[in-house]
Amino acid sequence: MKTKKWLAMGILPGLVLLAGCGKKEAEEQPAAPAASAPPSAPAAAPIDPATAASISGTVKFDGPAPKAAKIDMSQDPNCAGSNTAENVVVADGRVANVFVYVKDGLGSRTFDVPRDAVTLTQSGCRYKPHVLGVMAGQTIKIVNADPTTHNIHPTPKNNRDWNESQAPQAAALEKTFAREEILLPVQCNQHPWMRMFMNVVKNPFYAVSGPDGKFAITGLPPGDYTIAFVQEKLGEQDEKVTLAAKDSKTVDATFKAQP
């Protein structure tokens, strides 16, 4: 368990080096991963699966659903199909693509970074998914399924930014972000409509609402939590919830239509 974290810590600076400095510098990867790993949590009790609770709910929308704008992709003939703006996706009063996560309540607990990567696909000159949750240090695999070249250009506030080109059929890019950052925008400068958001969090308790507005977070230890609902246009709403052992509570949120 410890090794994984160490491994991740080692890979991260190495990757950034690779990205930023060209091949010569790749030889200069730091020899040993950091004496300065994040301070490990002071003996928080491990989560007992037997007492784990869960929350689920629906993100609702109050007001007339905004009409999604059509996007003209004719500038690049390789971008086939139709496309609509994804900044606010509302169907039947339910909001999709809302990022829901445990904002507060876990104390100083730390969590292992999952070994599996999350995948971001560029297909039809769109990002799939539009909103992505990932743990700090977890690998993000970026795939280009289009017959055209994209560039992936995150513009973070608290992480280092980078901007890399990805040719059609190029190998997947593997990236990580080290620090927690909600609504980290990612865009492609060649296809200006392409825009998505990464959400880098420090715990594994997060979800993205589906087209029906539903989400579910499981495996939470009992405690008092603040659950945050974040949407790129509509902003953030926080809900408090107290979970006892094996609780299964519903937490809903409602965004109001903006004038």
Place this chain on the structure above:
Amino acid sequence: MPEKPIPEDDPLVSRSLAPHYLVAMLVLTATLFWALWDEDIGQRPWKAFQNEWKTRYSAFLKNAHSESDTSENEVEGNPDYLALKQAYQQAAQSAAPRIKEINEKLRDLAAEILAVQNTFTDRRAYVSASTYAIETETSASSKQSKQSDLAKYEQQITTVNYPDGSKKTYDYPHLEETYNDLRNERTALSAELGELIKPVNEQKAKLDAYVTDHMVSLTPPQLMGLLDKTEALTPKIMQINVPEANIVDRCESCHIGIREPVKLTAASMSAKGKKPDEYARAFTTHRDPELLKTHDPEKFGCSPCHQGNGRATTSIEKAHGTYEHWLWPLFPRGNVEAGCQTCHAADMVLVSNDVGWTLSEGKDLYRQRGCVGCHRYEGYDKEPEDLLSIAQQIKQLDQEKTGNLKQSAYLMKQADAATTNDEANHLNDQAVALKVDNSKLDLRLVQLDRTTKSLLQDMKKVGPNLKDVRLKLNKNWIPVWLKKPSDFRATTKMPNFRLTDEQIKAISAYLWQSALTDPLPKHKPGSAAHGKELFETRGCLACHSIREGDQMEGGSFAANLTRVGEKDNYDYLVRWVHNARERTRPYCMYEKRDIGPEDYARKGLPYVFDLEHTRCPNDGHELQVQNMTVMPSLRLSPQDAEDVASYLVTLKKQEPGAYPDAAFMDDPQLKEEGKKWIRHYGCAGCHEITGMEDEGRIGTELTFEGSKPIERLDFALLTEVAQRGSGEPIVDPDDLARLPEGPAKGPWYDHKGFLEHKLAEPNIWDKGKIKPELEQLRMPNLHLTKEQVQSLTTFLMGSEESALPASYQYRPLDYRRDIQEGWWVVKKYNCMGCHQFIPGQKSSLMTMARYQDTQDQLPPKLLTEGARVEPEWLLHFLTNPALNDSETNRNGVRSYLQVRMPTFSFSENELGKLVRFFQALARQPFPYIPDHAPVLTAKETEMARSLFSSPAAPCLKCHATGDPAHDRTATAPNFLQAKGRLKPDWVERWIIDPQAISPGTAMPSGLFRRENNHWVFSGPTPPSFQGYDKDQTKLLVDYIFQLTAEEQRRVSASMGHARASSSDIPSGANAAGGSGRK
């Protein structure tokens, strides 16, 4: 107390000390007077000078006649003047009849030459064209028929109408002979005329000197002021004191007239009717007052330039510092320019009027004669040192980069683990900044790589590449040459090494056995006659000379080729003439060996190495891909190169086969011995030799040779001879003739004596010593002339570690630095062999008989080059003087010149220096921002056209148009090249007064005159100019800059040049380029 008897002989009574006292008193009194005398006179010799000055200068001023005063007659009425005048008139009279006779003959000759020339040039053009056709004809039968046609043509008789009305008929060979005879006659007569006029001119000079000695350019009141000042002078120490430079110079206490505003010569300061004495010589004004303007004595004093002991006032010897233990004695008269070197070490050419030529020659000789091959000298042959320093810089930058990367990785790790976002962002910013730093370092590294390439390209050797001896040389000639190079070629740079026969055998064996054996392409023999013509006209003689002794002609920069046919292989010469830089094998400094085709084959690469392919196939390092010679490529066609080489191999006094067989050169046992001697004598300082590429210099560094205490100059057993001045140790008459002031007459135990003797006979200090072979002095005899010894001595005497503050060193940072750096390049490639850079400087070509009648066939003068051409254009032209990528066998600008601007393959580094040099020399702003070119209205264009084609200003008569028929007689560039090449402001100055820009140019002055504050055409102007009140020069220039090929063709046709150009190529490639066989 008993009374003592008085002794009979009481000294108090019987003896007197009076005489003693008297003597003592006299001595003391005398001492007092002596002390007083010494105090007032003995220790103050300058008082006598100043008193004498008062007398003589007052007398001079009273006798001087002001030029502004109408008193010329007074001077001219003086009997001394009359005597001189008589002598002059006598000389003139006695020479006059013959001069008149010659002048008449010359006038007639000129007319006759012109008459013959008209017929001859036409026929010669036909013959050249036919010859060319024959040479390029591939079918044998038509070749033969053309040859018989030509022969018939040559037999045809033509008539020449002589100016006296007579007619003569000639066939072609006789016509040519007549033409040459006439020209030779003219040359001989001109020479005789020069000899006749010489004594007359000398007398005239004396007469003029008398007038300048008695006439001054001051007004009478100014003269009166000077007189009053002089008469009021009370003797005192005159001192220049510059505390920050520690200069205290009292020289003017005796040299009191040095800064006077009138010119004082030793003659004018002498007492009447007497020869100049030491006073007269001391009272002269400074030899070059211009120098004092740039070197204000109040800042520079005297001793920084002249040396001597500026503080001393008690005797001439003391003040001049010419006594034992004073380290900086006054520079002797012949070496006075040594003083310039103490601050101007960074200058290659240092000339102000008449001053500086000796020193500049010394600096040049130091490089050209290869002194620098053995003796390091700061600033000379910097490339190898620069390469080393760049290698170090690269290493350092690489380290810095690695450090940055490590630090950046560390910072990023810190950032990822930071507790606050602010802290993380701060650390990330630092990490990013380091990465940006690395990008900057990367760019710097790229620059350093390019500089490395430049430096490899700039690196030259004084002598030829000896790795090629097997390909190039007649084997049997080598040992004969080594015995005494100056016997084979009197003017060679290769010095005489006093080698024993054993050493010669061993050295030649090593050279032969270590040389490359790559096959050379075989060439068929060419036409030696055509080769000779090319050799004499393409400009080879700007650097090389031909014939020996008094018959020698051409430049002294490169080898004399009189006997080149005895030593060089034909096939090698062809390659050399075609492109001397072409190397047999590229050399890798990293692997320290020559890279061959096998290395390329191993990597599957084609065996191609040139300035575009400079990387080593094995390890990617920069290769030396050129021969390290300054010889450029003349862009001759392969056939032309064969022709020139064919001519060169005919230059010989004996057959190559006549050299005794030197089979010992193949003896492998001699090889190691030879290597030892080559290393011992430092041959690799000037030559490339296999296995010796990294040899250091074997001699002592000479940067501060002039500062060495005399004790450290080893006069060996001759120390006493030199100190006492008891005779001249050099006995060899040749070496004796090298001493600038002849055999020693007095003591010569000083730097001058050491250096002159060393340079005249380098092993002189071995005289009388018994030394083993390896310890004998190695310095070879450079067989210098005495002028060259003087120049080098001056240069080395001035090579001092200056005690002045660094700010006194002439190391400017502005445009003057560009000038300073540019001269090194200009001298390196002997640009002055063809071009004039300084008014009055003669290029090698300018002095040749061939160009005396055809000045317009000389390469252009470069007096204002930076103001004339755009820097971008110049850069392009210097890279590719043909101004054409495919057709290179031509001149890009002056297509009508036979002499060729060569391709020097300058490195980026030297290109930059040259372009900046020309801009700086003309004080042009850099970078150049072209003026906005105005567009002429239809009416203005019409007006300008009428001016351009006016019969009174027939521009197109001389300027090339691209029409081959017309351009055969063109003597100026095509107007279509003006745009992009010339600066309009310069062109306007040029058409107003070309003679003021390039004296002697074929372009006439006086085309425009000043009227109502405007420049107007001197000839009749067309009616359309009525009421035009702007500069007509400007109008014409604007027109020229917007001239199109079509417009030029129209104008040309309307002017009666029937066969106008049909080609849009800006310059006539076909005039002198193309075949060159006119």
